[in-house]
Amino acid sequence: MELARMDPPGVELPKSCLLAIKPVVADSTNATTATHQTEHPDDSREISIQVSLFVHRPPLISYVVVWSTDARVTEEPFIHGTHGGLILLSMDISMEECPLREYYIYQPGCGHGGAGTPSLNLVPQLRCLVGQPCAVGLLSHGDGGDYYVALLTMQRKGEFELSLFCSKMETWTVKKPVLSPEDQAAFLLDDGGFEPNKVIAVGGSVMAFVDLFKGILIGDVLEGSPQFLYIPLPATTEISQPWTNYPLYTRDVSIDMSSGHIRIKFIELVCPLHLPAWAATTWSTTTTATSPWLRLEEWDTHTILEARQLSVGDGVNTAGLLPEALQSEGKPDFGLLFINLPMLSLHEDNIVCFLAKQHYLNKQAWVIAVDTVTKKLLGVHPFQMGRFTTLFYSTISSHLNISAAASGAKGDLEWLGTHREQQGGVGAYDADDKELEHVKPCLI
Structure with a gap:
């Protein structure tokens, strides 16, 4: 075919x-x-x-x-x-x-x-360096296909090692990123652990290593002695969810660099197995784009989306996603769906995609696109979950x-x-x- x-x-x-x-x-x-x-x-x-x-x-x-x-x-x-x-x-x-x-x-x-x-x-020798917990990131360099691979590990509480592979030189170098005294104190106060789930190339040679349970480390990986900025994630809900051991199920971070600033967005989804229905909250903060690092704003709540607020956008077909059994008074009741895996769009400021199921054990799933400001469902795509996989914006x-x-x-x-x-x-x-x-x- x-x-x-x-x-x-x-x-x-x-x-x-x-x-x-x-x-x-x-x-x-x-x-x-x-x-x-x-x-x-x-x-x-x-x-x-x-x-x-x-x-x-x-x-x-x-x-x-x-x-x-x-x-x-x-x-x-x-x-x-x-x-x-x-x-x-x-x-x-x-x-x-x-x-x-x-x-x-x-x-x-x-x-x-x-x-x-x-x-x-x-990529030579990378398999010899990778262990758990660690994070492997990619940084493209120029238009000729050159790149860097960055591997961040924590040696002791608050002490990090950055291994960097340069494709042009075909060599590995090892650096010791440091935190400012204030960030070091905040990091250690927050139990001192760090298990990154995600690595983001922010812009230039700046990369972010994200622990979705704890916080974000940002720094210029090409500096000789890089200084990293530590940003704790905002205080979030205490509602118990059985899948909170898998942070990608309920959280995501996106980072954008423009106009000399770095803007960070964070989303947390709460979807308990029983009522109340699911809800998603996004926060944002900004920092300077270069070292010495400076937080310009604290975390600020950007949007709050509750299931009962969501309505269907023009021309969107929800056939299969919301059968009659999942409707209330002839209207779709999105609160009856199981929602997880929030994914912040990289180019549409208020768009978030989620994974939706009629029951959390079902293999049939849908990817839905939602505008968190207008509270509109913008798109639906069905697919089968034969095995666990996650999705990410690229x-x-x-x-x-x-x-x-x-x-x-x-x-x-x-x-x-x-x-x-x-x-x-x-x-x-x-x-x-x-x-x-x-x-x-x-x-x-």
Whole structure:
């Protein structure tokens, strides 16, 4: 079956997309496909690793697709981050019983004006450095595909180690970021632990390491002796939720640098299993954009969205999402839905996407796009949750050329892009031959 276009003809690719953090394992290609050749360590047999990108407009989901010839993907691949036109991902591809996870930089190519050739390259020695808890971040540098990989670990309470790989020099360096005395005291007062869940390339060479339970560390990773700013997250609700051990289920952070300032947004979703119904609150704060760091504003409540306030926007089809059993007096009752996984849009200030289910144990789910200011539902996209995955906003789509990225595709994108979550296994080789209906992109 021929792959469908990533977006309808003549429609500009979105500035940001919702990317699944776990790539699909399938033999599907398009103009973004890159390959990496390596040898099996035992018999020097050549192994080819193939990676492609398929983009849709939110609330549809975009996917990275991986495949290997003469070897098997033995553990689920994982996307650690994107920046500029690059993606940092890891995967276990081997014929050995105990394979080692390797890290790769994938450049889809198809850049602005059609320039750029897709590439896939190994990040040397990164697997030897990665441990838990840690955070791995990506910082693209220039237009030639150069990049830095940053790895932050905490050695002792309040003491950090930053390992930095430079692709141009092909070397690793180790730095010791420090906090100001005031930030150090605040950090230690807040139990002194730090387990980052997310890394954000803010702008220039500034990166943010985010512990969604605790706070944010921001600093210039290219400084010789970087000083980091510590920003505790705002005090939030004490309502008990059984999934609070998984912070991405209920929290998200987005960061934007402009006009010499850094603006940070934080969202917390409260969705207890029983009443009261779910509600989401966003906060914002600002800092200076360079060291010496200075908080310009404290956390301020930006929006509050309660389930009972949400209404359906013009032209939005909620068929399946809200059957009659989930309606009140003939109107949709969004308070009867289970909501999690809040995702702050990177380019639309008040837009948040959520994962919605009719029951928290259901495999059928929907990605919904909501305007937290107008309280309108703007888009709905159904998909199956065959295994746990998370989604995150990425600007990778803004670095693609639509004519190149949407053509020359081979494989079954209809299955991959819309329905692959219903498969419980690692790869597409577990799929049956059932014909699957294609869901067209829902533009918002």
